[in-house]
Amino acid sequence: MAPKVLGFVGSPRKGGNTDLLVQEALRGAKDAGAETSIYYLHDYNISDCKECMSCKKPDATGCVIKDDMQQFYGLIRGADVYIFGSPFWFGYMTGQAKTFLDRWHAFLGSPRPLPGGKKFLLVLPLGRNEPELFRRTARWMGGVFPFAWPGSKVQMMMAPGVMDKGDVKKHPEYLEQAYQMGKQIAQD
Secondary structure (H helix, E strand, O other): OOOEEEEEEOOOOOOOHHHHHHHHHHHHHHHOOOEEEEEEHHHOOOOOOOOOOHHHOOOOOOOOOOOOOHHHHHHHHHOOEEEEEOOOEOOEOOHHHHHHHHHHHHHOOOOOOOOOOOEEEEEEEEOOOOHHHOHHHHHHHHHHHHHHOOOOEEEEEEEEOOOOOOHHHHOHHHHHHHHHHHHHHHHO
């Protein structure tokens, strides 16, 4: 059975660096035989987690917030690999990306948890050409997934020096790296 790979773009700029890198990673996954889909988080109305804890009750069927996030829970549960891209803004992922990931809280400690052993690829374009400024935050972001879902594997790529829309096209090595990482994570 072909692995299911979901790509999430946490940047509002379609055709921007994050989008192009996630698309390349998905192309690699598809070339490895995976089923792929891409979602632009900015296109969805996703509210902040209210931490009401309704998703943790014994009879809970998921998050009680009725918004566009509801359509993602089944997709997330049924996928094998997640390619998640976000530029760094003010030292962290975008607000859309953070809100989306916060809503994965519905899987933690719930009667219907997300099974462990999932695979994650974080694609992180950086406007500044100083990746050392962002490594600690990137490591922290990558560490959340195996903590929350034991046995999960996380890979990460940083693409420094791509500030303006489409700058990543000037760096074919970044596009190739995204492609190869997408291909590899779908094969493992």
